[in-house]
Amino acid sequence: xxxxxxxxxxxxxxxxxxxxxxxxxxxxxxxxxxxxxxxxxxxxxxxxxxxxxxxxxxxxxxxxxxxxxxxxxxxxxxxxxxxxxxxxxxxxxxxxxxxxxxxxxxxxxxxxxxxxxxxxxxxxxxxxxxxxxxxxxxxxxxxxxxxxxxxxxxxxxxxxxxxxxxxxxxxxxxxxxxxxxxxxxxxxxxxxxxxxxxxxxxxxxxxxxxxxxxxxxxxxxxxxxxxxxxxxxxxxxxxxxxxxxxxxxxxxxxxxxxxxxxxxxxxxxxxxxxxxxxxxxxxxxxxxxxxxxxxxxxxxxxxxxxxxxxxxxxxxxxxxxxxxxxxxxxxxxxxxxxxxxxxxxxxxxxxxxxxxxxxxxxxxxxxxxxxxxxxxxxxxxxxxxxxxxxxxxxxxxxxxxxxxxxxxxxxxxxxxxxxxxxxxxxxxxxxxxxxxxxxxxxxxxxxxxxxxxxxxxxxxxxxxxxxxxxxxxxxxxxxxxxxxxxxxxxxxxxxxxxxxxxxxxxxxxxxxxxxxxxxxxxxxxxxxxxxx
Numbered sequence: 001x002x003x004x005x006x007x008x009x010x011x012x013x014x015x016x017x018x019x020x021x022x023x024x025x026x027x028x029x030x031x032x033x034x035x036x037x038x039x040x041x042x043x044x045x046x047x048x049x050x051x052x053x054x055x056x057x058x059x060x061x062x063x064x065x066x067x068x069x070x071x072x073x074x075x076x077x078x079x080x081x082x083x084x085x086x087x088x089x090x091x092x093x094x095x096x097x098x099x100x101x102x103x104x105x106x107x108x109x110x111x112x113x114x115x116x117x118x119x120x121x122x123x124x125x126x127x128x129x130x131x132x133x134x135x136x137x138x139x140x141x142x143x144x145x146x147x148x149x150x151x152x153x154x155x156x157x158x159x160x161x162x163x164x165x166x167x168x169x170x171x172x173x174x175x176x177x178x179x180x181x182x183x184x185x186x187x188x189x190x191x192x193x194x195x196x197x198x199x200x201x202x203x204x205x206x207x208x209x210x211x212x213x214x215x216x217x218x219x220x221x222x223x224x225x226x227x228x229x230x231x232x233x234x235x236x237x238x239x240x241x242x243x244x245x246x247x248x249x250x251x252x253x254x255x256x257x258x259x260x261x262x263x264x265x266x267x268x269x270x271x272x273x274x275x276x277x278x279x280x281x282x283x284x285x286x287x288x289x290x291x292x293x294x295x296x297x298x299x300x301x302x303x304x305x306x307x308x309x310x311x312x313x314x315x316x317x318x319x320x321x322x323x324x325x326x327x328x329x330x331x332x333x334x335x336x337x338x339x340x341x342x343x344x345x346x347x348x349x350x351x352x353x354x355x356x357x358x359x360x361x362x363x364x365x366x367x368x369x370x371x372x373x374x375x376x377x378x379x380x381x382x383x384x385x386x387x388x389x390x391x392x393x394x395x396x397x398x399x400x401x402x403x404x405x406x407x408x409x410x411x412x413x414x415x416x417x418x419x420x421x422x423x424x425x426x427x428x429x430x431x432x433x434x435x436x437x438x439x440x441x442x443x444x445x446x447x448x449x450x451x452x453x454x455x456x457x458x459x460x461x462x463x464x465x466x467x468x469x470x471x472x473x474x475x476x477x478x479x480x481x482x483x484x485x486x487x488x489x490x491x492x493x494x495x496x497x498x499x500x501x502x503x504x505x506x507x508x509x510x511x512x513x514x515x516x517x518x519x520x521x522x523x524x525x526x527x528x529x530x531x532x
Contacts, residue, residue: 102506102507102508102509102510103487103488103509103510103511103512104504104506104507105419105439105441105487105488105496105504105505105507106503106504106505107316107419107499107500107502107503108319108501108502110321110417110418110419111320111321111322111405111406111409111411111416111417111418112321112322112323112324112402112405112406112409112417112418112419113316113321113322113324113418113419113420113421114323114324114325114326114418114419114421115323115324115325115326115350115420115421115422115493116326116327116421116422116423116424116427116428116443117325117329117334117337117338118235118237118327118328118329118337118423119235119236119422119423119424119443119445120421120422120423120428120493121305121309121325121338121421121493122303122337122338122340122341122342123303123305123341123445123492124236124301124302124303125300125301125302125303125456126236126445126456126459126460127455127456127458128300128301129236129301130156130158130161130236130239130240130459131156132290132293132294132301133237133239133240133241133277134156134240134243134244135156136277136288136289136290136293137240137241137270137273137274137277138151138152138154138244138247139152139289140272140273140276140277141244141248141269141270141273144272144273144276145269145272145273147248147251147269148251148255150251151247151248151251156240156243157190157243158458158459159462159463159464160190160242160243160246160462160465161239161240161242161243161459161460162176162239162462162465162468163233163235163236163239163446163460163468164176164232164233164425164468164477164478165232165233165242165465166211166214166230166232166233167230167233167241167242167245167267167270168208168210168229168230169228169229169230169231169263169264169265169266169267169268170229170263170264170267171188171263171264172188172189172249172252172253172264172266173186173187173188173193173201174186174187174242174245174246175208175211176465176466176471176476177211177215177476178471178474178475178476178477179474179475179476179477179479179480179526180215180480181207181211181214181215181477182205182206182207183198183202183206183207183208183211184466184471184474185465185466186198186201187246187464188249189246189247189249189250189253190243190246190247190250192464208230210226210229210230211230213226214226214230214232215477218232218426218430218431219360219426219431219435222360228267228268228271229267231267231271232426234424234425234426235423235424237278238274239459241270241273241274244270244273245266245267245270248266248269248270249264249266252264252266276288277289277290277291278290280330280332280356283295283330283332283333284332284378291333294333294336294337295336298336298337298340299340302337303341304340304341305341305342305494306497308494308497308498309493309494309497310342310343310349311497312496312497313349313350315500315501316501317349317351319501319502320409321501322351322352322389322405322408323349323350324350324351324352324401324405325349325350325352325353325354326354326357326359326362326420327354327355327356327357328356328357328358328359328427329355329356330355330356330379330394331355331356331372331374331377331378331379331392331394332377332378334353334355335377347392351389351390351405351408352387352389352393352401352405353391353392353393354369354395354396355379355392355393355394356379356394356395357395358395359424359427359428359431360426360427360430360431360432360435362395362396362397363397363398363431363432363435363436364431364435364436366397366399367395367396367397368383368384368395368396368397369383369384369387369393369394369395370382370383370384370393370394370395370396371383371384371393371394372391372392372393372394374392379394379395386404387400387401387404388404389408398432398436402416402418417437417439418432418436418437418438418439419438419439419440419441419487420432420438420439420440420441421440421443421493422440422441422442422443423442423444423445425442425481425485426481428440428442429442429481429482430481430485433485433486434485439487440485440486440487441487441488441489441490442482442486442488442490442512443489443490443491443492443493444468444482444489444490444491445460445491445492446460446467446468446469446491446518447489447490447491447513447518448491448492449461450518450519467518467520469518469520469521470518470520470521470524471520473523473524474524475521475524475526479521479524479526480526482511482512482513483510483511483512486512487512488505488512488513488514489512489514490514490515495514495515511526
């Protein structure tokens with residue numbers, strides 16, 4: 001779940017559309033609450049139409065990035081092209097760039113195994129969820145921030161979406177980064193920038209100091225001033241916000257384009273929208289259309305987890321391992337989604353359940369564990385002095401959880417190896433590996449694109465941005481982080497669940513991608529700080 005702790009505070013902005021950092025006057029906002037009580041059923045009906053209209057895409061020219069379909073003989077022609085960046089190369093030609101080592105995973109080495117929830121133990125219908133987030137975020141900007149209602153008329157261009165993009169808030173740009181933080185591709189609003197424009201804006205080395213700081217130490221940009229200027233879109237909850245941000249920038253430019261020295265304030269408004277729709281308080285009080293929609297039809301958005309995964313969790317516990325669930329979702333939302341995906345008795349698979357964990361801080365800080373009322377599904381204002389197996393907690397820290405599980409195994413924490421599965425490369429992979437003595441397995445559904453059967457290819461296979469793992473023989477930042485910090489990178493937990501707790505998973509490439517190396521990485525030599 002999206003980590004709301006990434007923004008220490010969200011300011012209130014009263015002027016619609018364009019906010020200039022150098023301006024001291026703002027327009028009075030009117031009627032911003034006029035439609036605050038939108039009927040969730042009407043929203044869901046509208047989402048049906050929105051989702052149907054965004055099912056398929058064509059490759060769009062740079063001048064018309066916002067188009068998702070083209071007209072042919074009065075009808076929409078729906079075309080989908082998949083990447084073939086390694087055309088002419090056999091998958092087995094990758095052996096020419098392999099080194100003498102490989103990565104592997106031996107489950108019996110680990111006494112403690114942890115799991116993220118969203119995007120890991122449970123998966124979402126990305127078609128429905130992307131449309132929902134896109135719609136409610138646009139409504140927030142119009143109804144709460146005074147943006148022109150033309151924003152609501154913009155179409156959901158799925159080809160603009162990709163996990164792992166960066167928002168340059170002050171300039172109104174969206175960026176894709178290389179493994180060394182160079183800007184591979186960029187848009188201003190939804191308009192694709194040329195190489196010349198990128199160099200004019202960011203210099204000949206195509207770098208922005210804030211994303212370079214992220215590359216060197218992601219946690220240094222997590223909060224504070226950097227977080228008000230830049231956003232890294234790390235998971236599928238974040239992904240639709242790039243398009244809303246870009247389309248809002250387009251509207252700003254149409255009204256009054258900033259002059260030299262002026263900055264866009266669109267990102268601050270989008271950030272406020274994300275805080276509104278994901279804030280845990282808004283699950284119970286119906287102030288979030290996102291949560292209202294999820295509660296009304298959880299089966300529409302949450303996929304049922306394959307029973308083999310639950311059986312495997314049971315096998316892990318029978319083999320003597322201690323299992324924990326660690327999620328950023330509040331207990332009420334986690335219960336809703338976990339019940340839909342894993343069943344009503346989902347808690348039985350874990351020794352400990354920790355909700356509202358505030359990752360990545362859970363791994364680096366010493367926040368206390370808070371008690372949870374499991375009947376009312378609410379965090380209590382009482383710290384838990386000692387944490388006990390079989391209970392649900394909120395917030396907390398790894399040091400205390402590690403000690404508790406090591407005690408159950410009658411060993412010292414230093415004697416127990418821990419493994420964590422998660423889809424957020426910074427929160428679930430980089431931080432526990434870099435800052436704590438973990439191994440990690442990264443989950444990336446993008447690995448499913450090549451089999452031709454993945455139902456959410458339209459949401460993940462962007463022609464505009466290129467493949468997630470590499471662009472024209474240049475690996476992306478995320479390929480680098482995965483190869484450097486993940487023990488393995490797999491498309492789903494279900495794949496690993498086919499392996500018994502005493503068996504070994506051998507990855508036949510040095511970067512950890514399993515069951516095979518993505519095609520776009522076959523002719524690429526990744527630089528990795530992996531030490532094995």
